[in-house]
Amino acid sequence: MAISPEDAPPGLTPQDYAEFCDFLRDRTGLSYTEAKRYYVDRRVAARMAAAGVERFPDYLNLLRFQASGEELQTLVNLMTVNETYFFREKYQFDCLVHDVLDEVVQGRPKGERLRIWSAGCSTGEEPYSIAIMLLEYWSKVDDYEIELYASDIDSKVLARAQEGVYEERALQMLPAELREKYFSPVGSGRWQIMQELRESIDFSRINIVEPEDVRPFRDIDVIFCRNLLIYFDDLGRREAAAMFFDALAPCGFIALGHSESMSRMSSLYIPRRFPDAILYQKPRAK
Template identity: 75%
Template sequence: MTRLSDKDDGEGLSAADYDAFCRFLRERTGLSFTEAKRYFVDRRVAERMAAVGAPDFRHYLNLLRFQASGEELQLLVNRMTVNETYFFREMYQLDCLVNAALDEVVRGRELGSRVRIWSVGCATGEEPYSIAITLLERWSRVDDFEIELHASDIDSHVLARAREGIYEERSLQALPRHLIAKYFTRLDDQRWQIMEELRESIDFSLVNIADPQQMAAFRGMDVIFCRNLLIYFDDLGRREAASMFYDALSPCGFVCLGHSESMSRMSSLFVPRRFPDAILYQKPQS
């Protein structure tokens, strides 16, 4: 193994070390980085090697593999993920949720039964909070059922920010002013905090969706939002994630993907459902 400075192409890790790192990260997290992302990866690996004082890449990779606490792997993952989001992003799927999907989910259920919604790759929390606000504002049956909102991410740093619920103007750009006034407290000229009742209504958790043991804790979900996350996985990783989502869903539950993603290209387990507002992917009854 080479030192970081002993590179074969003038930039970052050697080709062999870059390949070894990408294989390791894919196995542990599902994240897949191609040669096109090499500069991005090199910079972040170099930062973390300097932070821990690793003398060369071999020592650093061994730290990632064998550190009992997993702390360094978590810190690296926090640097490797991109968390670009805002409130009411891809609103057409939230429209579909309250206009059609949830009514189908609860058909035949007793009043007071649970409805479970999971935001996967929730980043700083704009998506699950957007779901909560949409349900409160627009789903007429929201008081008829016990709503459980779950949100998860592999990045511990953004989860801490999500639980805190403090946002700047950029995150709120798509929110109508009356909803900001209703659900947020203005902290200063630049920041707003979402109301405590909403912060406490969402169960935020650190979850690696490439880890079957962690995913096994999620069962009986009615709707899973996983938007613009699987684009960072390779084909095998997407198929594995689709299979775990299938296991996590209740019969007839739905998966919502990002606008550029198609479950049909990942897995044949789900049935595409074309609603007036959006296409969702449904787990069959049996």
């Protein structure tokens, strides 16, 4: 018998909470401490009510063994925070077009492939910002075959990213002339990014802790993974750093969020200080 959200069970027992956090960490990399207990309790209770499951062990079994994985995906969508905007931490995009890409393509013949991956892309503001920065500020943009990849574990935000419709808040840092150039109004206070840019980015649902999901990502020249690993524990961050290292091409770069430091996660990378930002580089194989 289905139960309503107001009749949802009380918070998880300490054992249930620990078991759930271990499960979620193993499946997604997301790590929640006791400090997030209320946040987790509410969301699990809401999903148990929606699924018509009264006992937590039964719900955990549903998450573990449901063939379609639909309930786990729905819960993950509910657990993740996806607030961002265009040109967020723009100094890293400036670094990309003023310094990093010129170094990446040095000695590379024109017409060759250049691959950039936005990992944890949320609703798409980051990969679209990269695309606009390339078109506007990188003089060699027409010299190479640029492939832009964007991924997230949340299927709902990916659908929004592919639709490319944004409200004023998401566009607050975007210069007016770029809004007029790359967006069209689609209603009161809502703008849609041009179709050519929507079609230029390969969006995919990726769980970065699943080897099968990340295996296709190889020889990436630049990875943006900003404010994603803050949701992982120390072990999860080290594992993610190693995965990104394997995904990068030799001498490729990764950009992290302003509060993140690769030196706390891995010794595999070389810190590179540019005028606009610090990025981390995979050294050339010896």
